[in-house]
Amino acid sequence: MNLFNLLNKYTVAILFMLTIFACNQDSHKNFQQKPELISFASPWTSAFIVDSLYPHHFVNNEGEHLLILNKTAWAYFKSEDPEGVLKRAKDQGVNVIRVCLEGALYFETLGMDSWPWGGTRENPDFSKFNEPYWDEVERRIQLAGKYGIGIDLNLYNSLSRKAHELPYQKEYWDETINRLGKYSNIFTWEIMNEYLGDERFQDSVGNYFYKNDPFKRPVITSAGTTDDACWPQKEWMGISIVHTCTGSTAEYDLKDWYFSVAQNSRSHGKPAFNNESGREIRHKNDDPIHRRKQAWIWYTAGCHWTWHSWEGCEGIDDASYRGPGQEFMKPVTDFFRSLPFWEMDPNFTIYNATSSEYFSVTLAEPSRKINIVYLCSLETGKHITDEVANVRLPNGGFKISFINPSTLDTLKVAELQSKGLGKPSPLQIPDFMDDLAIVIERTQAKKQTVIEGTE
Structure with missing residues (x-):
């Protein structure tokens, strides 16, 4: 091989490497500079991250700490009365709602389908986005911010078990970060609801959001009801997440079940957050006093809690319904928010x-x-x-x-x-x-x- 051919060979190789580098730079170009944050009144003056000094809690740029009372509100982005949803949540002491960006939960009852892509769920076009839906999502995120409420954003819900098969998913992640990550009241990115399958895919999603969200919000996923947190050892898993979709019946003892699960969840050096508790009827969590006790136990154990009820699921637009025990949620959160809870x-x-x-x-x-x-x-x-x-x-x-x-x-x-x-x-x-x-x-x-x- 003569000198000219040798130089030509290396030139081609170098150009190829530069092309790959340029493509990689282009694919992340929107993440190189932190966008201007759209912020709201306290507590959502800036995005919350895990506090390095008090690693069981969350802190924002202003040094404010967040004691979470979350509420399930799956169809908030499609509900008929989003402001009514927020007003009821605020009256209960709620400061985070759990919403699916993709999902058609309780479609038979609600007839609502949160669909972020082109086409329809039956005939999808994953190469495009449903622009009117995304516009409305942004409007409702801003509305929630005005009510002092953050969003636990669930990326895959009805599609969780086939998400790894879908095309153009990196584009979906980019769109989510670029379009929604600029709002300070996006609290956390939740990959899937109650599904730990396709671990490699979830690792890919988790690591992508963990590395590319310029505001470094926590990334999570969730399993079904267990006695301990899911994947707490993973670096991208920012919160120790557990569900207790259990009831107020004798087999779920306040001490040996609810308190024990809280202790387990807090043992991983991360914030412990039960982001789905048991609801009435379906999970037999029907005793309002028992439900009050569950919340007080979790907060006194140094954890964060969720109010899960029919009113945030099938009944999201029922302005008159109140689940048993909801009247006790604001007093418990008022109590703990009056304390330096993050130091305790x-x-x-x-x-x-x-x-x-x-x-x-x-x-x-x-x-x-x-x-x-x-x-x-x-x-x-x-x-x-x-x-x-x-x-x-x-x-x-x-x-x-x-x-x-x-x-x-x-x-x-x-x-x-x-x-x-x-x-x-x-x-x-x-x-x-x-x-x-x-x-x-x-x-x-x-x-x-x-x-x-x-x-």
Whole structure:
């Protein structure tokens, strides 16, 4: 081979490599510069990411933390009264709704099909996009932002089990990021609903959104009801996601099921988010008091919760329907949002019950400046009387407030002087039915002492 042919060979190879590089650069050119964010009033002043300092929680650019109450609203992008959906959600304390970008859930009842591509579901054209639908999606995302509500955006719903077979899907991902990612109230990208099949495809989608969303929102997917989070070890999986589509019946115990699943979900060093709980009738989650307890347990366990009901599914446009227990959602979220919840972690030594008729869940700030104890009977309607618990607190003075979880009324206030961790203090608990919240606030800090005999 002469010198001319050799140079020509390498020239062709170099040109080929440059062409490939240019194509790759072109395919990502829209992601090189962060677009101007369309933002809303608090809390959606900017996009939320996982807080590196408090990795079980979310924070935005302004340092605001987000305590999630999510609500299922699958057909929000197609509902007849989107503003009514948002008003009802806001009244319940909801700040995130879970919506499908693609899906035809409950089509027999609603007749609504969220279809992002050209053509129809029966005769699709995946090389094009349904522009009027995308325009309406953007309008409704902005409307949600004005109501202070974010979007858990589900990319594949009715097509989840065949998404890996569809053509032009990278174009769909690009369109989603470019067109919808500019809104600060897009909370998370959710690949699929209750499906962990086609793991390689989901890894491709997850990694693509993880790497290309300029605002670095969390990416998730979800499985059906399990006792622990799905794929928490994956780097692209930003949240520890679990579903409890279970009921308020005896086989799903508040302590051994709901509390245990919350503990499991929070054990992975990521925010723990139950983004689909049990709904009434279908999942037999019909007891409103039990549903109140489920929410309080999850929040006191340091996790995030969802209100899942017929009203967000088949009944999305029914302005009069309210699911059992929905009236208790705003008080519980108001309570925890009033706290520095992101600084607090589960605690297992502060409160020790002496009765087996109830159990406790505790959330505490590390210095014990503020501590929350939630007491919960296993059975609805159970009265707890004459209980004297033991509390283990550092040296100092503490103000103790006993709160009604359903109304947030203060029932009683007491003072306590602790002599240190080695000397638990007795605490008289007011008689209560079903549940009771206790706020323990440090009023006086004293020099810390170690437990006697451990010096």
